[in-house]
Every structure is written in structure tokens, then in C-alpha cells.
Amino acid sequence: MTQHAIHVENLSKSYDDVLAVKSISFAVKPGETVALLGGNGAGKTTTISMLLGILLPTSGTIQVLGEDMVKDRFKVMHRLNFSSPYVDLPRRLTVKQNLMFFSKLYGIINAKERLMLLAEELNLLDLLNRPTGSLSAGQKTRVSVAKALINEPEILLLDEPTASLDPDTADWVRNYIKEYQKRNSAAILLASHNMTEVERICDNVLMMKYGKIVDQGAPDDLLHRYSRTNLEEVFLDIARNRKDSASKDGNDISRKPPHDDLEYGDI
Ligand SMILES: Nc1ncnc2c1ncn2[C@@H]1O[C@H](COP(=O)(O)OP(=O)(O)OP(=O)(O)O)[C@@H](O)[C@H]1O
Ligand SMILES: [Mg+2]
Known part of the structure; x- marks a missing residue:
């Protein structure tokens, strides 16, 4: 039986009176790319933070590479890594110092070679001696991807990996990953x-809404089931609770702006 890289069961997280993630279950196999899709506040970053061991779940279980992430996360943390445009690397350190710091943290042998290879591949050579805080958002993202790959992780958790990249660089980073x-x-x-x-790039999509997984499937399956030609339309159908084709079309500009994807007080 193939061991799952990630296996989450009935995972929930509450922050005071906000139940941000509500009993979600899913698995990711080695070699598979799974997307978390959902509106603002749907619980995506909270889920990723629990998988990284940054946040403790309120309930439920997380197995990462066969280990219990709550009890034994130190056994596997060196085999994962992540990238997020919302987590700044130390700003005053140069790019090189930052990458060297993380190589040491992960105990990389031949750290200098690994660093130079990533710098070359991610087009960071000219930026190595710049303070990381002085870089543009897109440049920081490329540094963050280099940091995420420094330990050749078996599991990569990416929170909006191409959010601040221009279309050309975003396409290149996707192919690289x-x-x-x-x-x-x-x-x-x-x-x-x-x-x-x-x-x-994704084999499977988990659609999150109000902290729950409300639908899932391969991108093609979702397009087929919702009779749509692209995922954006499927996303809008789910976000706006449109199930019947009669109500699918048209752009109602009298609609109020979307509120955060959240329900309060039902913990
Ligand atoms: N530290 C925190 N304290 C209190 N509430 C929080 C905290 N972090 C997140 N939340 C709340 O939990 C809910 C889920 O937030 P989360 O950041 O996981 O959403 P998201 O799906 O990543 O959204 P986005 O697409 O905007 O990044 C939101 O309502 C958010 O306000
Ligand atoms: Mg988020």
C-alpha cells in the first residue's frame, strides 16, 4: 500500500470564537500536487500552518510521512519545507546569508554548492549580496522558493507561490517547481x-468554504460536473452557491462585495 505523504483526518482549528477549519479530511500521495482553493478566510493558510507544525490543531489528526505531526513533528520537519509571500525572511540579512542560515538549520551537507546551484537556477546570482528586505516582491518570492527547496523536501507546502510574480516569471517558477x-x-x-x-499543475483540487471542504476532484472532473470550461467558473459557482445552470450566467453588479469566507460562533 502506498504511504500517503500527508494524511489529515477530521482536522479542526478554532481561534477564540472563530472556527477557521472544520473537520477536514484529505490525503496527498508522493508525487501528487493538490490545491486548496477557496475565498478569503476559507481556512487555507490555517490548514497549511497546521501541516507545518506552526499551529496546533484544536482536534483531529495529521500524519506527515507516516508520523504524527502533533506528537512527533521533529522526526519529519527536516523532510518538509514551505514558501509563502506572507512570511518574510529576516530583512537585514543578505540573500546569501539567509539561504546559508536555512541550509545550516536543515543540516545541509555541501551547503555552499546547494546554495549556488539554486541561486543560479532561480536567477538570484546578482541578488546574493543584497539585503533581503530591499528586494521587490517578485524577487523575494524567488528567494523564498530557493529557501523552500534548500533541503530537497519530500513535501512542499506553498501558500500562493506565484502571488506577486509577473506572468512570465510565474510561468517559469511553476515549471521549475x-x-x-x-x-x-x-x-x-x-x-x-x-x-x-x-x-x-494540480492533480486534485480541494474546494474550501467556511473552513470545510465542500467539493473535491481532479480539475477535469470538476469542470465536467459543473458543466464549465474553466475552474474560475466552478469557483464562482461554489462561492455563490449556484448549482442550477439557469442561475449561472450574468454578472449581477448589484451584488454586495463578497464577505470573508466565514461563519461565526458555531464552534
Ligand atoms: N491568528 C489568528 N487569530 C484569529 N483569527 C485568525 C487568525 N488567523 C486566521 N484567522 C481567521 O481564520 C479564518 C481563516 O483564515 P486563513 O488565513 O486560514 O484563510 P485563507 O483561506 O488563507 O484566506 P486568504 O485567501 O485571504 O489568504 C479567517 O476568518 C481569519 O480571520
Ligand atoms: Mg491565506
Whole structure:
């Protein structure tokens, strides 16, 4: 039987009176890319943070590479890594110092070679001596991807990996990550608001709403089931509770702006 890279059962997280993640269950196999899709506040970052061991779940279980992430996360943390545009690397350290710091943290042998290889591949050579805080958002994202791959992780958790990249660089970074995955059979879980990205690189999609997984499937299955031609339309159908084709079309500009994907007080 194939061991799951990630196996989550009945996972919930509450912050005071906000139940951000509500009893979600899913699995990611080695070599598979799974997307978390959902509106603002749906619980994607909270889920990723629990998988990383940054946040403790309120209830439920997380198995990562066969280990219980709540009890034994130190056994597997060196085999995962993550990238998020919302987690800043130390700003005053240069790019090189930052990457060296993380190589040491992960106990990389031949750290200098690994660092230079990633810098070359991610086009960071000219930035190595710049303070990380002085870089543009897109440059920081490329550094964050280099940091995420420094330990050749078996599991890569990506929170909006291409959020601040121009379309050309975003496309290049996606291909780079996919190549990395093929070479290493890595499992990838990514949260994204970029539907084209998800359609292109994900094998499976988990649709989150109000902290729950409300639908899931391969991108093609979802398109077929919702009789849609792209995932953005499927996303809008789910976000706006449109199930019947009669109510699907048209853009009602009298609608109020969407509120956060959240229900209060039902913990
Ligand atoms: N530290 C916190 N304290 C209190 N509430 C929090 C905290 N972090 C997140 N939340 C709440 O939990 C809910 C889920 O947030 P989360 O960041 O997981 O959503 P998300 O799906 O990543 O949204 P986005 O697409 O906007 O990034 C939101 O309502 C958010 O306000
Ligand atoms: Mg988020």
C-alpha cells in the first residue's frame, strides 16, 4: 500500500470564537500536487500552518510521512519545507546569508554548492549580496522558493507561490517547481487564487468554504460536473452557491462585495 505523504483526518482549528477549519479530511500521495482553493478566510493558510507544525490543531489528526505531526513533528520537519509571500525572511540579512542560515538549520551537507546551484537556477546570482528586505516582491518570492527547496523536501507546502510574480516569471517558477517535483517525487500542497495555475499543475483540487471542504476532484472532473470550461467558473459557482445552470450566467453588479469566507460562533 502506498504511504500517503500527508494524511489529515477530521482536522479542526478554532481561534477564540472563530472556527477557521472544520473537520477536514484529505490525503496527498508522493508525487501528487493538490490545491486548496477557496475565498478569503476559507481556512487555507490555517490548514497549511497546521501541516507545518506552526499551529496546533484544536482536534483531529495529521500524519506527515507516516508520523504524527502533533506528537512527533521533529522526526519529519527536516523532510518538509514551505514558501509563502506572507512570511518574510529576516530583512537585514543578505540573500546569501539567509539561504546559508536555512541550509545550516536543515543540516545541509555541501551547503555552499546547494546554495549556488539554486541561486543560479532561480536567477538570484546578482541578488546574493543584497539585503533581503530591499528586494521587490517578485524577487523575494524567488528567494523564498530557493529557501523552500534548500533541503530537497519530500513535501512542499506553498501558500500562493506565484502571488506577486509577473506572468512570465510565474510561468517559469511553476515549471521549475514541477520539474523539481518530477525529479524528487515530491508531494505538493498549494493554496492559490490563480485558477489557471491550479488547472495546469494540480492533480486534485480541494474546494474550501467556511473552513470545510465542500467539493473535491481532479480539475477535469470538476469542470465536467459543473458543466464549465474553466475552474474560475466552478469557483464562482461554489462561492455563490449556484448549482442550477439557469442561475449561472450574468454578472449581477448589484451584488454586495463578497464577505470573508466565514461563519461565526458555531464552534
Ligand atoms: N491568528 C489568528 N487569530 C484569529 N483569527 C485568525 C487568525 N488567523 C486566521 N484567522 C481567521 O481564520 C479564518 C481563516 O483564515 P486563513 O488565513 O486560514 O484563510 P485563507 O483561506 O488563507 O484566506 P486568504 O485567501 O485571504 O489568504 C479567517 O476568518 C481569519 O480571520
Ligand atoms: Mg491565506
